[in-house]
Amino acid sequence: MSESFDLEVNGVAYPVSVDQSRNLLSVIREEIGLTGTKEGCDDCECGACMVLLDGQPVNSCSYLAVQAQGRSITTVEGVMQGDEMHVLQRKLLEEGGVQCGFCTPGMIMSAHALLDRTANPTPEDVRIGLSGNLCRCTGYAKILAAVEHAAAELG
């Protein structure tokens, strides 16, 4: 059955009217039109679809859109500060932590959640924080370095 409700994404309330079985990922991409969030495995394994729900990471491929109403969703489009890149984005570019870029939005959202809850994360904290995200090209070392450097800059 189709249901109409608002989804709050990056501080904006978007009215949507979708089938109750629709996943959050497809609604964000196809109804709201924010395509930064990616579909990889569509099975909760790869983390390309990671968004924040009330500040905590969630695999949007396997979360029902209807269940996200009343919560605040953050996607990669919401991490820019005005025209400024978020420090995580900047460090990923500086370190070469982006190759094809497909995993990058999910990596950024997982790292964002980690840095929000952990000041001065250890390298082990960073590995655990990104453990739900797969990358098939960088070999991870540069992504981990970028997140560690971002954490250091945030202090």
Place this chain on the structure above:
Amino acid sequence: MSFLIAESLDDALAAIAAGARPIAGGTDLVVGARHGKEALPDELVAIDRIDQLAEIGPGPGGIRIGALVTHATLMTDPLVVAEFTALADAAALVGSPSTRHVGTLGGNVMNASPAMDTGAPLMVLGAVADLQSVGGSRSVPLDELWTGPGTTSAQADELLIGVTLSSAPQRSGSAYVRLEYRRAMEIAVVGAAAAVTLGDDGTIAAAEVALSAVAPTVLLVEGVGDALVGRDPESAASAAAGLAGEQASPISDLRASDSYRRHCVGVMAKRAVVAAARRAAGEDIAVPVNRSIGIGAA
């Protein structure tokens, strides 16, 4: 399909009495449905906003851990880490940070997978499941709750509102160890939990061991008390390994053969008893045991 967001426990109980299935984090239910394992139920009631089910604290008969407590909370909650350490060990191993933030204790318990990680800890800690329906409430020991892979003795109109545990005596400790092929996004190949109380002389005064992924349900090992009491922790751990291997009835699948599982569950039982005894003696072994002393990874 219909989808209701319950604002209160009464809302949720009324909805499931009328035939709706509860959904908490959806990390089993939605993932399973998208996998094609089982279709999404026609009627769902989201219970994730019933704040009273997300609490940890004194309840009737012990400490109540609400069904909506997430794995992320279990692994860091000071009371759980101090008193029910094996449960924190298990929660810390679940999936990835997103799985742990969204997935709940109640969903883990009611999904009733024999490979679930919180099951063996709850069993050795003597937890009971608190069920409630429009008609009333009852508490069920976990070995009566789990009836087979994915099945429970709860009625369709009963909601798990939480589990109740009792604090252990002085000089007690617990631990959960699992064999895993990688350090995240893994399912237990096999797992074992132990709860141990030490006597003044340092020998075992009381013990329980339970196993995951080696039987149709999480399995409480029989005869552990008799076999372990009076022994020093090392020899008690070996005795536990023997009992675990004998009582396991594992299957072979693409992750491991039955004989490998049978052997390894003994090793895990041994390591769980050793870690639990060290904690009982006052040693601070960080959660999860798998990471802090590297005893779970293959």
